[in-house]
Amino acid sequence: MSGHQDGLSTKQVAERLGVKPETVYAYVSRGLLTSRKSPGARGSSFDPQEVETLARRHGRPRAGSAGAEGAAPGSPAVRTAVTLIDGDRYYFRGVEATALAEAYPYEEVADWLWTGRLTPGLRFTAREELLRAARAAVAALPAHATPVDGLRTVAVAAAAADPLRFDLSAPAVHTTTRGLVAAFTDALPAAGRPPARGAPLAHRLWTRLSPASPHPAALRCLDSALVLLIDHDLAASTLAARVAASARANPYAVVSTGLSALDGPLHGAASGLAHRMLLDVLERGAAPVVSEHFRAGRRVPGLGHRLYTGEDPRAQLLFSLLDEVPAARRALDAAQEVVEISARHTPLHANVDLALAVLSSSAGMPAEAGETVFAVARTAGWIAHALEEYGERPLRMRPSGSYTGPRPPQPLP
Template structure:
């Protein structure tokens, strides 16, 4: 025992080493907690180190066990953000799982509405259909129709979510049954408020078939709708992506489900998240027009640009969502040229950089082959991810309010400063 440790023990306080051991962190991390205001240190007169109040240290340990701020986490790695305990999605090196179940298997056997309902409630309800409440749908359609003619489907989704919220006087009821009813109605409203692009489906059609009619002018054959339905299932959640974190922050402040979804849609609007699908769509269109993946890939590399639709930082190999969606698209004859072009892009790029296809490239195959607009992939992503945002909101509503509150590291001038 060092002199500092012995002295701390005599005074009923903990040395830095003892504090680190009790928290299960490195000594450097203890000082990081001090800088963040999570611990208070005291210098011993004539001593060589800091000492800590054991009650304060134990409180921080308990705080971490509740999943609110991990004592063992590296603040540099977490950005000082609180830990988020979730039971929705697990991602590992080779795949991902919804509540322990492989989503690629779910996509082969169940539709989007069934999987969303199961993810929310734990019960698989075969044949369930989400329907839009009349008042919410009317308000959303009027708002969407008021947009400029050049507005894209993502602009329409964002406006529809806000209009549907304004039409729902019960939106502030955060009881589980009401949130679930809101979620079913909101997802149906988002899809049905989009203007038709092709033949309208029959009454009672599944959500994927309704979405197809809003995105593609082509008639909806069964294989194509199965591919779109599978894409929706595969994209419901992917752990704490930027948009999901934004949704959970809103839920932590007890925002209603419409506002939670609007928060997610706002974060998704960035070019580094949801908009990647549009870039892959345009690239694949160019490959088909020029008849050469090599020429298009070369243009991207020569211009110092990344080739869209390739690589994912969470998967060293191919994105499992892309693999599953490619498999579904193989049953769609019209998708064959785009599917071949996508695989040629991946093979050509892999000669120079070890990258694999991600789900954005697979979505581009779907959108290009069906004559959908460039924003279609982002639209599919948004509709699917709405179900995931609701699942995370349900988890967050059960947590302590306003727990998603990291501390800022102030780097400005120290007060007092003269008035400007």
């Protein structure tokens, strides 16, 4: 390959994307591309695979590529009918996700994603013996355990309490997942007054995360957030879940795998960083907080997304819903100020993590609340992908390693 060692030059990237070199640098500033300096080379170097991903995202297939996806022969590609991200919009099974979030509650959308049927008034419930096992396991956690620690514990305890967990037929997987999602909300310790029996899942989750009585608009916002976060194409946790399903792991194990990959500041925990940043802004003002991030060379939490050139559509809808929540006014204004001040230096838009931070901070939820919402919501997406993978050839997701160690034979250590 010509270019900077194993990377592409700015000129090559511009040609591949069909844009000017100045636009390439704009992509870097928006977090859509990552540039690096190669030792002894002039200019920047770019990862070819990352460039290819962006090219396909913007509808520029590789010359001579095979298939509608524009993937070159032999490149890793996973066919999926769950989610399409196209420009600055995204779709679940061809239906715009934001429209689904405005029209239907989480339980109905999740079940529709699995079954193709929309069931009005559907409620997810867990069997009593499964719920007892999950609650006992969560009660044994140390006091400093987070709600997400509770979710991981529930997944393991619920699996142990379900002797039929190895039935991978679609109807059985649907039933299993409805019970697991219900256990996620109903086994966590209550932070506020429990809702009436048969309440929607969003209301039950609210009382596990916030001591405050929920405003109807706030509940609607949480329910919409759950729908919006169901899936987002092959994110790291979703790919991990598909690998587990490829090995025919049961649904509980698939979800446990997704929860493990979700951990960390670059994926599910990103909303916690935005939450803490927003609390700091509410105390000290946006300018000093944003300035400190820039001075330390850190990205401002809650800004930018590599898949969107404009504002994250999930953030757009949540901000419009949060505008109807009286208690969210101060946090919403603070978030807007962060975006405006940051925009003077880098053209990044708000993402869903900042919107979740507005909701969680204004409702007195812990910093981990956004990650908890993310995990509960994404369980439906992981299972949608697992159902696809169960229908594929087993163990197909087995890449070959490129060995870089010492050549044999080596002396016995």
